[in-house]
Amino acid sequence: MKIGFLPLDERPCNFKFPQYIARIAGVELILPPKEILSRKRTPADLKAIDEWLERESDNFDALVLSIDMFTYGGLIASRISQASTEESVERLEKIRDIKLKHRDLPIYAFNIIMRTSNSNNNEEEKEYWKDYGMLLFQYSELTHKVKLFSREEDKQLLHEVERNIPEEIIKDYLNGRERNHKVNLALIDLVKENIVDFALLTQDDASPYGFPAMEQKELRAKIREGRVQSKVIIYPGADEVGMLLIARAVNVKEGVKPIFKADFSSVNGPHIITRYEDRPLFEGIKGQINAVGGVLVDSISLAGIELLVNTPAIEQGEAYLFYNMDKVEGPARNLLSLEQIGRYCTEVLNMPVVLADVAYANGADLELIELLEETGFVENLTCYAGWNTSGNTLGTVIAAGSAWISGSEIEDCEMALREFREVRFIDDWLYQAKVRTDVIEELKSRGINPWQLEDVEMARIMVEEKLKEEVEKRSEEIFPLKIKRIDLPWNRLFEIDIHFEEK
Numbered sequence: 113m114k115i116g117f118l119p120l121d122e123r124p125c126n127f128k129f130p131q132y133i134a135r136i137a138g139v140e141l142i143l144p145p146k147e148i149l150s151r152k153r154t155p156a157d158l159k160a161i162d163e164w165l166e167r168e169s170d171n172f173d174a175l176v177l178s179i180d181m182f183t184y185g186g187l188i189a190s191r192i193s194q195a196s197t198e199e200s201v202e203r204l205e206k207i208r209d210i211k212l213k214h215r216d217l218p219i220y221a222f223n224i225i226m227r228t229s230n231s232n233n234n235e236e237e238k239e240y241w242k243d244y245g246m247l248l249f250q251y252s253e254l255t256h257k258v259k260l261f262s263r264e265e266d267k268q269l270l271h272e273v274e275r276n277i278p279e280e281i282i283k284d285y286l287n288g289r290e291r292n293h294k295v296n297l298a299l300i301d302l303v304k305e306n307i308v309d310f311a312l313l314t315q316d317d318a319s320p321y322g323f324p325a326m327e328q329k330e331l332r333a334k335i336r337e338g339r340v341q342s343k344v345i346i347y348p349g350a351d352e353v354g355m356l357l358i359a360r361a362v363n364v365k366e367g368v369k370p371i372f373k374a375d376f377s378s379v380n381g382p383h384i385i386t387r388y389e390d391r392p393l394f395e396g397i398k399g400q401i402n403a404v405g406g407v408l409v410d411s412i413s414l415a416g417i418e419l420l421v422n423t424p425a426i427e428q429g430e431a432y433l434f435y436n437m438d439k440v441e442g443p444a445r446n447l448l449s450l451e452q453i454g455r456y457c458t459e460v461l462n463m464p465v466v467l468a469d470v471a472y473a474n475g476a477d478l479e480l481i482e483l484l485e486e487t488g489f490v491e492n493l494t495c496y497a498g499w500n501t502s503g504n505t506l507g508t509v510i511a512a513g514s515a516w517i518s519g520s521e522i523e524d525c526e527m528a529l530r531e532f533r534e535v536r537f538i539d540d541w542l543y544q545a546k547v548r549t550d551v552i553e554e555l556k557s558r559g560i561n562p563w564q565l566e567d568v569e570m571a572r573i574m575v576e577e578k579l580k581e582e583v584e585k586r587s588e589e590i591f592p593l594k595i596k597r598i599d600l601p602w603n604r605l606f607e608i609d610i611h612f613e614e615k
Contacts, residue, residue: 113139115361116172117354118161120224121186122149123601124609125351125500126178129508132535133355135528137362137515142168152602153192153236155185162206169214174361176354177207179223183295187350190292191226192238197291201298211307218309218364220357223299224350225324225331226292227316228252235604238288240281247277248285252322259326293327297334304338312357312403314349314503318390325390347399348389351500352507356403359514363405370406370514373415375453377471377480378445381423386502387430387473393423393502400506404514417494417513418457420450420467421506422480428502431475431545432552440471447483458492464516466509469498475544490590495533498540508536534593535610542582543575548605551575568603575600575608 115134119126127146134141148160161182169175183203184190193200211219230249234241241248254270257263274282302308313331315324328346335344363370374397376382382394389396397419401408409415425444429436457463471477476498484490495512497505512532519525551574555562565571576598583591599609 113173113362113365114142114171115139115358116142116165116168116175117358118144118165118175118177118181119149119354120178120180120222120351121188122146122151123351123607125504125607126187126354128609129352129532130354130358132528132532133358133511133515136512136519136525136532137359138519138522138525139358139362141358142171150181150186150189153188155189155193156181158182158185158203165206165210169210169217172214172217173365174218174220175210176357176361177219177221178354179204179221179295179299182207187224188236190224191236191288193288195291197287197294200291200295204295204298204302207302208307218361219307220310220361221299221302221308222312222314222353222357223296225296225313225315225327225346226289227318228322228324229317230319238284240284244277244281247273248281249322251277251282252324253319256321256323256326260321289323289327293330296327296331300331300334300338300340300344303340303343309343310357310360311344312349312353313344313346314353315346315390316350317388317501318348319388320385320390345399345402347403347503348391348396348501349400349503349507352400352504352511353403355511356400356507359404359511362518363514366518368405368514368517370401370404370517371414371416372401372406372408372419372510372513373410373412373417374408374419374421375450377420377422377447377450378425380426380444381421384423384426384428386428386470388501389503393421393470396503397421397506400503400510403507404510406510406514412457412461412463416463416517418454418463418465419510419513420454420465422447422450422467422469422471422477422498424471428470429472431472431477431498432549434549440477441479447480450480451483451487451489455487455489455492464494464513464520465492466495466513467493467497468502468506468509469496469540470502470505472498472545473502474500475548476541478541478545481541481545490537493533494529495536496540497536499536499544505540531593531612534591537590538579538583538595538610539608543579543608547575547578547582550578551605562605565600565603565605568600571605572598572600575605579608 180190424440425442427439429440497508
């Protein structure tokens, strides 16, 4: 099977992780040349993307398409683009042209519901976000609350916030939101017309109130009206979505329906609303499993994949800041019980076990990892993840577990699975939860701002050396591959790109 894939952007999570999922499933992923894709704030070459699709589409058995990349030139481009609503919606007609030329080609599309970042950081936003980002977040949230509740205190706060944001900035912000929202509405129409076979509309950095939540309500109404509730799904996520749709494409082609059973480290876990999300964790899990075409059951005897979910006891923490640790740990969770469930599934039931580590955002739970090292269960896991948001982490392991159903009998697929597991442990555990914190503190001690790196190469070398040291301390059974080089793709410490030495 050959799957054409247009990623959300060029970062490893969107460009390299999906390649692992394809390799685990035993399928070929056809990507555009990386040089025509986005480069952080520089949008992709849309003409070159059109030419790539025209040239390669005859070879596809399925197409997985990021609408943000296809329409605007990438994730950041979707936030900062000055393209008009008309030209953006019109661009979707090119998808119709692809379908009319290849009527039997399944098209799986995904688009991000535009976030409203609650920070004065314009690294991934329009320039004015550095001065008005937090005010725009308040404006978004209060506008929604006034509409819902009509409380006088909210109206007064909204009026005060509006007075502190220039009118032209509010207008520009709302115009961008309206354009992206109309593209999402148009995508639903393409699903209704059977041009797009299945679509995911995912919420980046979600929260319960604000313009994104208001748009979700309109999108859900449009989905119901079009009678496409089984073909368009909305849930929190972003960087994991390409992986999920690749897994879904394989499942549809092979007639596979992965069946998951979920178990949690805390009785509170399913009900916790984690950071950057807008709904209880269990609802997010349902959305992710629906995305791959799977089923969630409540009996291990019915399941084919065990999903272990390490949650906080009360409230999610932030790994590299050691934030909320007292609410993550405590008597309201039992890590050993989670490990024992996983061990029973692997050793007695011979069932693949994937572990979503969401006790903290942006990195692993070191208490859990220490237990897994102590018991040796690290090597039993089919896949592990503990990066960025809960949605990113859950989507990663659900996609990998689903893909493994197709590839489990193929030697090359097992090698890909082991390599991806090692990448996740190096990145999510050793880097995000350990080395990154050490590097941040060391840079601060030298009087260097770790959030605005001036000497990127110095920071890169520091990360590479410390990460290699951490890997060398540990068993070759867990880390058989050797790091050749570490890169900082967006010249920051938030994410890394790992290159291994060739065997």
